[in-house]
Amino acid sequence: MFKRISALLITGATVLAMAGCSGGSDDTANSGGGSGDKKIVMGFAQVGAESGWRTANTKSIQESAKEAGITLKFSDAQQKQENQIKAIRSYIQQKVDVIAFSPVVESGWDTVLQEAKAAKIPVVLTDRAVDSKDTSLYRTFLGSDFVEEGKKAGQWLVDQYKDSKDPVNIVQLEGTTGSAPANDRKSGFEQVISADPKFKVIASQSGNFTRAEGKQVMEAFLKSNPKIDVLWAHNDDMGLGAIEAIEGAGKVPGKDIKIITADATHDGMQALADGKINFIVECNPLMGPQLMDLAKKVVAGETVPQRVVTDETTFTQEQAKEVLPSRKY
Ligand code: AHR
Numbered sequence: 001m002f003k004r005i006s007a008l009l010i011t012g013a014t015v016l017a018m019a020g021c022s023g024g025s026d027d028t029a030n031s032g033g034g035s036g037d038k039k040i041v042m043g044f045a046q047v048g049a050e051s052g053w054r055t056a057n058t059k060s061i062q063e064s065a066k067e068a069g070i071t072l073k074f075s076d077a078q079q080k081q082e083n084q085i086k087a088i089r090s091y092i093q094q095k096v097d098v099i100a101f102s103p104v105v106e107s108g109w110d111t112v113l114q115e116a117k118a119a120k121i122p123v124v125l126t127d128r129a130v131d132s133k134d135t136s137l138y139r140t141f142l143g144s145d146f147v148e149e150g151k152k153a154g155q156w157l158v159d160q161y162k163d164s165k166d167p168v169n170i171v172q173l174e175g176t177t178g179s180a181p182a183n184d185r186k187s188g189f190e191q192v193i194s195a196d197p198k199f200k201v202i203a204s205q206s207g208n209f210t211r212a213e214g215k216q217v218m219e220a221f222l223k224s225n226p227k228i229d230v231l232w233a234h235n236d237d238m239g240l241g242a243i244e245a246i247e248g249a250g251k252v253p254g255k256d257i258k259i260i261t262a263d264a265t266h267d268g269m270q271a272l273a274d275g276k277i278n279f280i281v282e283c284n285p286l287m288g289p290q291l292m293d294l295a296k297k298v299v300a301g302e303t304v305p306q307r308v309v310t311d312e313t314t315f316t317q318e319q320a321k322e323v324l325p326s327r328k329y
Helices: 002-011 015-024 054-070 082-095 111-116 148-158 181-193 211-224 237-248 266-273 288-299 317-327
Strands: 026-027 041-046 071-076 098-101 125-128 141-144 168-174 198-205 229-233 257-265 279-282 308-310 314-316
Touching: 026 279, 041 054, 041 082, 054 071, 054 288, 071 082, 071 266, 082 098, 082 111, 098 288, 111 125, 111 266, 125 181, 125 288, 141 288, 148 181, 148 229, 148 257, 148 279, 168 181, 168 211, 168 237, 198 211, 211 237, 229 237, 237 257, 266 279, 266 314, 266 317, 314 317
Parallel strands: 041 071, 041 098, 098 125, 125 141, 141 308, 168 198, 168 229, 229 257, 257 279
Antiparallel strands: 026 071, 279 314
């Protein structure tokens, strides 16, 4: 706590504002495992704590920093872009060695990324992309291929209904508006299902990647749409909230309404094994070790690939039952 207060006093008003708006920042001092005499300091601006996926991602980053001997300055932006920008500016002021962040939305990063570049601090994007045309503003992007995830969800649906000619009414719970996973999962899914006109997305709205908003939006979908065959939720948490809404409306999730989600968190996989979800597209949050490795290389001036895609799979109900006991998140 003393450390945090002194840091705030030294770096002044900007940092005070950041800590006030973002739910605070935290320094994790680590020992051992470093690659040189001087420990690398990483500033990490996290999206928030909106989902089970995000909690697992934060834990992976914090634990991996410790293991890699990297001093981690961590801030939680509470899903607000302005908080992330403040956090990044404070890391620039503090002259950290490397900045990493998972951008809450895709647009609006050029100015702050130019500031980091001018200060000669390398930036690593994790999990989510930015839409900046100038790719020299960041050194690498480590994360999932969200378009591919959406396609996998769409393909499962196409395969399920391959023998039917009847219309299939789909509702979609989108992630945070303007975020890469929401944009890309929607686009990938629609690319695949649009090949057959029997698939109709009859309602699509953001549930902001949270369980509470997923439930709320699904309740509204159920009220205004008497026939829903399928729910495609952009993450497990919204799907789990929607299950509560479906049960509340006297319907059986997984049977009356088929459910596809993304992530494969423990709670999602449990619902899949229980038959309440029908199919999950994995999105792996455990990218801490790869991030620390890339950070060390970038700080050492080594060349790294512009894009590192995380390895992912999909799960049926049977597969969920098999792998649940060994899942790490
Ligand atoms: O960016 C990854 C997404 O963000 C995950 O699918 C979701 O659960 C999280 O909030």
